Amino acid sequence: MTQPASDSPCTALRGDVLSFRGDPFVDGLDASLQYERDALVVMRDGQIDAIGPAAELLPRLPADTPIEHYPHALITAGFVDTHVHYPQLPIIGARGLPLLDWLERYTFPAEQAYADINHARAMARLYLGENLRNGITSAAVFCTVHPQSVDALFEIAQGLDMRLVAGKVLMDRHAPPALCDTAQSGYDDSAALIARWHGQGRLGYAITPRFAPSCSPAQLEAAGALWREHPDCFVQSHLSENRAEVDWVRELFPDARDYLDVYDRFGLLGPRAIYAHGIHLCEREYGRCHDSDTALAHCPTSNLFLGSGLFDLAAAKRAERPVRVGLGTDLGAGTSFSMLRTMDEAGKVAQLRDAPLSPAHALYLSTRGGAHALHLDDRIGSIAPGMEADLAVLDLRATPLMAARMQHVDSLDEALAVLMTLGDDRAVRATWIAGILRHDRDHGEPVTRRVL
Secondary structure (H helix, E strand, O other): OOOOOOOOOEEEEEEEEEOOOOOOOOOOOOOOOHEEEEEEEEEEEEEEEEEEEHHHHHHHOOOOOOEEEEEEEEEOOOOEEEEEEEHHHHOOOOOOOOHHHHHHHHHHHHHHHHHOOHHHHHHHHHHHHHHHHOOOEEEEEEEEOOOOHHHHHHHHHHHHHHHHEOOOOOOOOOHHHHHHHOOHHHHHHHHHHHHHHOOOOOOEEEEEEEHHHOOHHHHHHHHHHHHHHOOOEEEEEEEEOOHHHHHHHHEEEOOOOHHHHHHHHOOOOOOOOOEEEEEOHHHHHHHHHHHHHHHEEEEHHHHHHOOOOOHHHHHOOOOOOOOOEEEEOOOOOOOOOOOOHHHHHHHHHHHHHOOOOHHHHHHHHHHHHHHHOOOOOOOOOOOOOOOOOOEEEEOOOOHHHHHHHHHHOOHHHHHHHHHHHHOOHEEEEEEEEEEEEEEOOOOOOHHHHHHH
């Protein structure tokens, strides 16, 4: 137990608290999971000030401290979505063609609309509002080739004080002319966006080559140069999502040992680099991810929707060379904002891989695991003093079916399994960002509406 350490105003949440202090894939679940019944989380100045048994902390709080009590719920760290395309909201649920056909038929036409900043702002508001309804407090987001698509997203996220990572897509070939930049213009636009947004509040810039086939060697070289010049930025791209894509990369970059090696040759692996999918990797690629501290974003709803394949989580987290892994919704090929639905699909993929995923491990991937993948686990992803106060309150009785089913659970593991299997946005009772209530399912969302 810890206790409040400052005289500035504070707010407290009361309820059952579940968090992680380590990686259960590496350290084991018993050493990693923290669960406390009837606890108090004290928030002050946007951070967690104290956590401990309510009976012990309540007498130490100032008498006028606002306390939100959440019975029949779990207070967890806010969800971290490690891979998502906010411009693709208008095409969620489009016919699930294979990846390359899906890009041509749906994605590229939809992204051309983001030349209009008013359209970008409208979609950014929708995107961030849905994040709040689903308990997502941080995300790594692809914008489009248009710099204004980044401006629109960051403007609104900054008003919410979200810890958000995003970047302008770099793409100078194999796409419609309206969506292509050049190696030089992509470099210049990205450098200007970095200067404008990176480190402003809780915002971080991600250098964002779309994927190797859409980037010439000159553009990948420019992306690597940008990262060398701004090493505290992030890098995000796609990797080995689809077998036809892997074959195409082999044709375009015949000197590379494999897909990951394409990025490696241009200096695009390392801490704060995260690559989506990574379904069709060889052992050398897993090992290189581990050695370079490069992360993977597992996007199960998208991978199943497009028929891309089954991510091998057990191989990625192999004990002798574990890779950082988080969960991603990958909207709009992904089919749900809900990280609970994403966790459930990750569990199904793991079952098909003959390597079952426990509900607690899945929750880790969507909270601290996502933060760990982004090298932000010193700030977000868990509930502990000094961490940023980004929290999700999950209602264990959100629907009549969930309420009935919870009457028959006899362990935390089983309760998490039911939550993961039956839960969705309705199970998110509240979302707190930097200690401020941004979504309240039952009592309206005045703060959210005002900011957005």
